[in-house]
Amino acid sequence: MIAPQHVLVPTLGRPREDEALAYALETFPDADVTFLAVLTPLDAPLSEGGVLERGEERTDQARRSATAVLESVTNSDSLDRVAIETAEGRPGTVVPRYASEEGVDHVVMYGSENGSVGFLRRFLGRGIAATVVERTPRPVTVLE
Structure with missing residues (x-):
């Protein structure tokens, strides 16, 4: 397998x-x-956390949350190879579309559906x- 050059990690x-x-x-x-x-x-009937802000507030909050996660898992050497992006839509549509349109070689995501939303989804x-x-x-690695 050829090593991917562009990996997508969606966060919800x-x-x-x-x-x-x-x-x-x-x-x-x-x-x-x-x-x-x-x-x-x-x-959407099942939105994140049930607390919905409007427009820019939601995007800014998503970017801040993603930045906090990034800073918690990486060292300064890896920061330059990670880009944070935002997209609105249903994850099952947004992630495949982004992967196709942006030249992504591989997708990595956490797949466990925990809590009440997970119960409803199951x-x-x-x-x-x-x-x-x-x-x-593209290839997708799902972590459980």
């Missing part, structure tokens, strides 16, 4: 997503990494990780 603001970022940085030491903060649309049928794996035309 859930616990343990820092492990996916740490895994990507360690496993692919020569790759550029995009840490993509996905903002669930305001009209009860209703599919988790986000399964949707991303199915729709992404």
Whole structure:
């Protein structure tokens, strides 16, 4: 397998997503990494944490959260190869689209669906990780 040059790590603001970022940085030491903060649309039935701010506030908060995660898992040598981006939409659509359009070679994400949202997702049928794996035309590593 050829080592990826561009790795995408989506974050939905859930616990343990820092492990996916740490895994990507360690496993692919020569790759550029995009840490993509996905903002669930305001009209989505299951939005992050149930607390929804508007527009720029949501984007700024997502960027601050992603930056805090990045700073907690990396050293200063790795900071220059990680870009933080934001995108609004359903993760199962946004992540595959971003991977295709931005030249991503590999996706790494944390896949455990914990808590009430995870219970509802399992009860209703599919988790986000399964949707991303199915729709992404690149290799996807799902950490549990």
